[in-house]
Amino acid sequence: MDISEKSIFKPPFxxxxxxxxxxxxxxxxxxxxxxxxxRDEWMERLAKWTLEQLIYLDESTCNxxxxxxxxxxxxxxxxxxxxGSYKRSEWWSILLAYTCEGFLSWDIIKGSYDAExxxxxxxxxxxxxxxxxxxxxSVIIRDNVA
Numbered sequence: 001m002d003i004s005e006k007s008i009f010k011p012p013f014x015x016x017x018x019x020x021x022x023x024x025x026x027x028x029x030x031x032x033x034x035x036x037x038x039r040d041e042w043m044e045r046l047a048k049w050t051l052e053q054l055i056y057l058d059e060s061t062c063n064x065x066x067x068x069x070x071x072x073x074x075x076x077x078x079x080x081x082x083x084g085s086y087k088r089s090e091w092w093s094i095l096l097a098y099t100c101e102g103f104l105s106w107d108i109i110k111g112s113y114d115a116e117x118x119x120x121x122x123x124x125x126x127x128x129x130x131x132x133x134x135x136x137x138s139v140i141i142r143d144n145v146a
Contacts, residue, residue: 051100052136055126058096058143059113064089097126099137104129 072080093112097104105125109117131138 049139053134053139054099055104055130055137055140056096056098056143057126057140058098059093060096061091061093061112063091095121097121097129104137 072082074080090110091112092108092110094106094108095113095118096106107121107125113121126140129137130140133139
């Protein structure tokens with residue numbers, strides 16, 4: 001059987017894949033800016049530290065709708081729907097500092113953290129728990145905050 005290249009569909013972007021989740025299709029988005037070289041370099045650096053040296057910082061946010069369901073059951077041929085109030089609600093943010101032994105400190109605010117609030121959190125809640133490198137709790141790893 002002869003198949004021409006023109007009859008094979010090739011998506012224009014290699015950065016998108018289709019995955020099946022809960023019997024519905026969700027598009028998995030991958031950043032074009034990803035760099036395998038930088039990932040490998042990071043993993044190499046991370047492998048040189050011990051668990052006891054690491055302090056992780058992570059921010060999470062929520063509002064009243066955070067726990068709302070995104071999928072539901074419905075009669076075949078009818079859309080699943082939920083009746084409720086969908087007004088904007090206040091955002092709350094939590095910023096955590098933790099190690100392999102547990103939480104060191106946290107802070108909860110109404111709204112979001114900016115660079116200034118992040119720096120204040122470091123000064124007030126994290127720096128006092130750190131030690132000079134290469135001692136325990138001497139490497140701070142930030143995950144997408146401020």
